Amino acid sequence: MFVRPRLDIDLHRILENYLSFSKAKKNPNTQMAAVVKDNAYGLGDQEVAATLYHRGACRVFFVAHGFEGHRVRAVAPLADIYVLQGPGEEDIKCFAEDNLIPVIASPAQLAFWNREKPNHRKPAIQIETGLNRLGFRVSDIAALSDAERNQFGLVLSHLACADEPNHAMNQRQLDMFRQLAPSFPQAKLSLSASDGFMLGDDYQFDIVRLGAVLYGLNPVPGFPIKSRNVIRVTAPVLQIADVYPGDCIGYGADHVVNKSGKIAIISIGYGDGVFRSFYPKGKVWFESDRQLFAAPMCGRVSMDNLICDVSQVPDNILYHSRFVSLINDAYTADDFGVDAGTIGYEVISALGHGTRFIRTYSS
Template sequence: MTNNGQFRGATLTVDLRAVRANYRLLRSRLGAAALCAGVVKADAYGLGASYVALALFAEGCRHFFVAHLDEGLALRPYLPRSADIFILNGLPRGAEQECVMAGLVPVLNSLEQAEAWFDCAQRLARTLPTVVQVDSGMNRLGLMPDDTATCAKNYSRAGVFDLRFVMSHLACADTPAHEANAMQLAAFRQLAALFPDVPRSLANSSGIFLGRDYHFNLARPGAALYGVNPGPAAVNPMRPVVRLTARVIQLREVSPGDRVGYGLDYSAPTASRLATLSIGYADGLHRLWGTHGAVFFESKRLPVAGRVSMDSIVVDASSVAPGCIGPDSEVEVIGEHQPVDDLACAAGTIGYEVLTALGHRYRRIYLGADESVPSVVLEDTLS
């Protein structure tokens, strides 16, 4: 017997139609000169990589980025071979042949990775698809300038790498006036010139909005696809993708001075009606959110009262008329009245962390999932 999740404490609704609309908007900002990829690492930022990838594929996306080889192996069965899946962190040594067999493309970040991929190509007597990442100033991943020159000389010109892209990553793209953007752009151009005629990729979600100079041949949006604001200082141009609601477990009346939750560090300022919700930090709500957090019920803001527990939180529902809210009522945690960026701000974090922390206990609903299947099935049939 299955219950389809109707007995779970909270419901996460993912609007794949909004994901597709966001992809179209980002692609339109790029114009005809650059392709638009889809970053679906971390299970598509917690929203379900198989669902999101199919939706993006149906919208015309053919370039997908994940972080780890295991993510690529898990995603591969859902996408036709005409879709490229790139592994941002490169490959662990010894995993090269498995990557080849699965039709995945590593992003080489070091000379050690380049050497191992080169050796694999020679063993198989094949030309292998490859992306080279150079470090343009973020000091996180990618070949340093001297290693970039060595890679260009010793590996990329040896005829065994099918170099798809040379790429780098922007550190401060969400702050358009930051001087690091121009510095990284200049450094990237200099390093990419060591790979003549190889397509280039630099822009992430926020980088797309920095302008044409940053677009090159391929942009790699991630968070913006899922509704996170790519420019925190500006109005969010992206459509919201996520709606999260939680179920009320019970109500209670408390007197002034009554204390609530772990540590009893919340004291009711007046006689209050409290609602306990079936959602907590095991579901991805950061404990710090309890300090300034709130949920919404019929447009009314219900502030969190006390600490976030593992499986529950308490909110002050005094502003709701008696009898209008009760056990099994649903309140909005993320949605129309509280976008993901607003919830993140209340928790002192960013939308990326909120999305990727979403747990696996939710009942999940995917709007528009059926609209993402036909083109994939058709392509598989014709190939």
């Protein structure tokens, strides 16, 4: 009798993903960085960073916040750790103590950094090339003095549509990046995250920021190298019950049974990061000897539970299964995302923030 869901994280697979994508780089001098912000998309920043640092020789990490950099520094003593949101009053101390490199995104941030000057690292600058998110605009760059331009050690930008290889925006951003980068003669260049890397050699420059593909996501489906799934999410079967035509299932009596069958109540819900939007298209999986049996969602996701239709699961499997899987090698976070109307990134992040999982790491 079990009641808690489980999240098993495969650090070895994360390492393999890092290494297999790293091998595909064009220029041997291109550094393959690991993006471990947001607690490594919820999967454990220190566990992931330590694995890639010690076993993958990864020496460049990206986080979003200074306090995240502080956590990564503890396991990656000699790495370059870039902080994508730049410094704030809440985390400026970390820059001093942990020798973090800020990614400066605006003139105001540059002024703040130069006033505080918590360490002697050359900061990075983020420039805006079409995403219209964080970054120096063309006019901001034009207003910089030579001394200011020379202080940067890295120029970074971010692609808006790299998961759509044929989108015209990609070439446009590449052109603009190439045009603006020479304003910073001392700086290395970084344009691409996982999906940008897949756009081709031109997009790789000095540093590639691998995030999604470390964590089993495949933002560009056709790419010859596949990122392998790195998590298993499983949850206990609490109860199996019969249902009859006319029965209503779940909140709002939303799902109405039209044929006698069976349901299972599973111990995981939106409190654990299973989006309510996972109903009605989602399914969970009964497993046996590598065979998977789908149990489609029936009824809205509750905070602690979900309900699935197990009428098609053979009895010998059904009544011997103590767990179902929600994410497995055959039904990944990307697949889950499609069924929930979102993307794998958000799926991993939401599940990764769940606090009721029994969490294990294999390495």
